Amino acid sequence: MLIRPATADDWASIHPFFAEIVAAGETYAYPEGLTSEQAEALWMVQHRVVVAEEDGRVLGSATMGPNRPGRGSHVATASFMVDGAARGAGVGRALGEHMLAWAQDAGYRAVQFNAVVETNTGAVRLWRSLGFEVVGTVPEAFDSRAHGLVGLHVMHRSL
Known part of the structure; x- marks a missing residue:
């Protein structure tokens, strides 16, 4: 698996799984019904965007950069999305x-990480295995399509 900087041409491969993940209503608080252009403006303009690809197929993408500007810029943050067809194959771990x-x-x-949905047990398990700790949970901060109001974990790892 190759992880490389994303290019504008990669959006056509990222958008289908981005749209599927947002529509599922379980892990991201992005608004539903975003056009491709609106979604691209949210994802592709981050500080650094990468894709994980294998045999020329984009399997996932991550954004990363400073969590806050100015005096908070010494702490990074990131977001991750993996194509449903590639889940369980180590793409999220490789991106992490x-x-x-x-x-x-x-x-x-x-x-x-400012907002890891507590019912996203796969992600919570992955981040814990990579050394992250839950430092707090904001109760009922996410409206899960399947579970209703659930907490958002704030997760942290020192470097």
Whole structure:
């Protein structure tokens, strides 16, 4: 699996799984019904965007950069999406490991995820296995399509 910087041409491969994940209503609080252009403006303009590809097929994507500007810019954050057909194949782990190495190399002191849906047990398990801790949970901060109001974990890992 190759992880490389995303290009504008990659959006055509990212958008289908982006739209599917947002429509599922289980992991991201993006508005429903975004046009491709609106979704692209949210995802592709982040500080750094990468894709994981294998045999020329984009399997997932991640965004990464400073969690906050100015005095909070020493802490990184990231977001991840994996094509449903590639879930369980290590794509999320590979993207997570890539992000951690990038953040450390870029001089960040830590990584903070601001909103990991508590019912997204696969993601919580993955991030814990990569050294993240839940440092707090905002109760009922996410309206899950399947579970109703659930908490959002704030997860943290020092570098």
